[in-house]
Amino acid sequence: MTDAVTRPDGAAPVWCDRCGEATVDGPHETCARARTLEPPRYCGHCRRRMKVQVLPVGWSAVCVAHGEIQG
Amino acid sequence: MPEILDQARTQVLGDGVGLDQAGVLAVLNLPDEHLPAALQLAHEVRMRWCGPEVEVEGIVSLKTGGCPEDCHFCSQSGLFTSPVRSVWLDIPSLVEAAKQTAATGATEFCIVAAVRGPDARLMKQMREGVAAIKAEVDIQVAASLGMLTQEQVDELVDMGVHRYNHNLETCRSYFPHVVTTHTWEERWETLRMVRDSGMEVCCGGILGLGESVEQRAEFAAQLAELDPHEVPLNFLNPRPGTPLGDRPVVEGKDALRAIAAFRLAMPRTILRYAGGREITLGDLGTRDGLLGGINAVIVGNYLTTLGRPATEDLALLEDLKMPVKALSATL
Numbered sequence: 434m435t436d437a438v439t440r441p442d443g444a445a446p447v448w449c450d451r452c453g454e455a456t457v458d459g460p461h462e463t464c465a466r467a468r469t470l471e472p473p474r475y476c477g478h479c480r481r482r483m484k485v486q487v488l489p490v491g492w493s494a495v496c497v498a499h500g501e502i503q504g
Numbered sequence: 505m506p507e508i509l510d511q512a513r514t515q516v517l518g519d520g521v522g523l524d525q526a527g528v529l530a531v532l533n534l535p536d537e538h539l540p541a542a543l544q545l546a547h548e549v550r551m552r553w554c555g556p557e558v559e560v561e562g563i564v565s566l567k568t569g570g571c572p573e574d575c576h577f578c579s580q581s582g583l584f585t586s587p588v589r590s591v592w593l594d595i596p597s598l599v600e601a602a603k604q605t606a607a608t609g610a611t612e613f614c615i616v617a618a619v620r621g622p623d624a625r626l627m628k629q630m631r632e633g634v635a636a637i638k639a640e641v642d643i644q645v646a647a648s649l650g651m652l653t654q655e656q657v658d659e660l661v662d663m664g665v666h667r668y669n670h671n672l673e674t675c676r677s678y679f680p681h682v683v684t685t686h687t688w689e690e691r692w693e694t695l696r697m698v699r700d701s702g703m704e705v706c707c708g709g710i711l712g713l714g715e716s717v718e719q720r721a722e723f724a725a726q727l728a729e730l731d732p733h734e735v736p737l738n739f740l741n742p743r744p745g746t747p748l749g750d751r752p753v754v755e756g757k758d759a760l761r762a763i764a765a766f767r768l769a770m771p772r773t774i775l776r777y778a779g780g781r782e783i784t785l786g787d788l789g790t791r792d793g794l795l796g797g798i799n800a801v802i803v804g805n806y807l808t809t810l811g812r813p814a815t816e817d818l819a820l821l822e823d824l825k826m827p828v829k830a831l832s833a834t835l
Contacts, residue, residue, distance in 0.1 A: 452744065453587065470782055470810045474587035484591045489562040489804035490604045490814070 446477025453480050472504065506530070506538050509545055512768050517549050522769045525725035531765040532717050536757060539764075543796030546764035550797050553771040557829040558821055559734075559800035561612035561646075561776070562605030562814075565807040566593050566633065567626060571618040573650075573685045575673065577710055579743035579808055580618035586745035588808055598633045602641040608803050608814040611831045613637065614646040614669060614706075616807055620686065621651040627659060634663045642831060646706065651690055657697045667704035667733065670694050675723035678715045695730060704733040708778065711762055712740035712754035720762060724769040734800065735773050737766060739780030741809060753780070756789045760796055767797025776800035782812060790817075794824055 449456055450473035451464035472485050476496035483494040495501045508523075508530035515521050523531065534542055570582045570590030579586040593601070598615070605613045615633065617626055626649065634645050647660060648669035660668065672691055673679065679688040699705050707730055709723060727735055739754045754762075759781075767775055777798050781790055790812075794801075801821075803814035821828060 472808075472810065482587050482589050484589050485808070486568065486591055486593060486597070487565060487805050487808055487810065488597070488601045488604065489564060489608075492805065492810070 444478065448475055448477050448480040450475050450477045453482075473502070505541065506534060508534070509538070509541055512545055512549075516768050516771050517545065517552060520553055520771050522728050522771055523765075524769075525721050528724045528765045528769050529718060529721035531768055532721055532761055534761060539757060539761060542764040542768075543760060543792060546767040546797035547795050549767055549771045550775070550799050554774070554799050556826055557799070558794070558826045559612060559774055559776070559829045560608060560610040560818075561614060561800065561802050562601070562608065562610050562804050563614040563616055563648075563802055563807065564593065564598065564601040564605075565618065566598060566615050566629060567617040567619060568592075568808065569618060571620070573620050573683065575683050576747040577673075577682065577713060577740055577743065578618075579746055581746070584745050584747065586743060592629075595629070595633050595636050599636050599640055602637045602643055602645075605804065606641050606643045608818065609828045610803060610814075611644055611829055612646055612667070613641070613643045614648055614667075616648040616669070617650070618807075619650045621653070622649040622656055627656065630660070630665075631663055634665060638664060644831070646704075648706075651686065651694045652697060654697055657694075657701045657703070661701050661703060665703065667706050668698045669706035669734075669736070670698065671709050671736065671738075672707055672723070672726065672730075673709040674713050674715050675719045675726055677722060678713070678719045682713050692730075695732075705730070706734040706736065707732040708734070708736035708738065708776070710738040710740050710780070711759065712751065712780075712784075713748060714751060721765070724766050727766070728769045731770075732773060734776055735766065735770060736776040736778035736802070737763065737798075738778040739784035741780040741783055743808075754784050756785050759784045760789065760792055763793045763797050774800045776802065778802050779806045779809065779811075787816075791820060791824070794820070794826065 449461045453475035472492040485494045493503045568591045569580045569588045579588045602613045646667035647665045
């Protein structure tokens with residue numbers, strides 16, 4: 434399983450996967466701390482809200498444009 | 505020693521009779537220096553009236569998000585600007601989740617849906633899902649599907665669901681500040697039907713919704729009146745986009761005071777750590793709660809947020825020499 438943050442073409446995410454705001458606006462430290470106990474909600478590449486399923490062990494998040502990531 | 509703890513030692517520990525609302529309030533108002541004594545007494549009560557076993561449970565969301573209700577703490581309401589999207593879990597994934605839960609040694613697996621109450625589609629999914637789990641996994645199945653009709657209660661019994669969770673969330677006097685799309689009394693009516701059906705009643709709530717200490721005591725007394733088999737105790741984890749998204753988390757000492765107070769109100773119930781303990785209590789506080797009245801845990805992840813790895817909780821229980829309740833003991 435992978436908590437992927439890069440696309441196959443290597444492009445870095447430009448949106449915070451927790452709050453959906455631009456990562457260039459700041460380091461999103463609060464979001465980073467919160468993410469240790471939360472799955473991602475936004476696609477880091479297109480800002481779309483993802484369909485997220487949390488399981489007792491792990492989670493999956495699907496972006497309609499950029500596919501599935503797991504953690 | 506504060507008078508209320510002397511009273512509790514005789515009444516609760518000695519006779520197994522829980523504190524009333526005034527007694528619970530007195531415990532909730534204990535100064536910090538008496539908190540260790542309250543936790544110690546609550547632990548003794550738990551050991552005497554429940555025993556050393558800890559019941560371990562896993563939960564999973566069968567239907568996430570898109571809920572028509574407006575529970576102000578919940579990121580799954582379709583009425584708020586929460587980032588949580590609607591999603592359904594398929595049966596193979598549900599069975600896999602039950603297997604993951606059973607592998608931790610858990611005896612309970614609770615299937616949860618974010619709905620006002622189940623419709624025909626959800627009941628069909630439940631029937632198929634419960635049957636599939638029972639065919640492949642050795643675990644007790646519980647459910648939490650919102651408000652039920654009598655027919656749905658009967659159907660869940662027929663499926664073999666042994667426990668039903670329906671939280672009152674908070675006390676009767678504060679409930680209208682938290683939920684406006686249905687009433688506390690409607691929830692109570694579902695709980696009454698569940699109890700009458702023979703299913704075990706699981707009913708708790710969330711602390712830190714903005715209720716006063718007096719209302720926290722009121723809530724404990726109302727739960728004690730209901731006398732549920734299990735009380736899951738959540739601490740608000742403020743969710744972005746919800747009306748309570750900016751509320752502060754409960755102070756650790758207040759959370760521990762509440763654990764002791766709820767145990768002293770309900771000496772025989774299964775008092776379960778549920779959501780929010782990670783941010784409210786952390787590792788040390790989690791340990792203190794298990795030594796202060798808690799005798800059940802949800803392990804692994806929650807419905808929309810993540811928990812500690814189950815291995816950490818199980819290691820803690822081993823360290824505390826608290827055996828995990830075996831499935832044979834629940835049947």
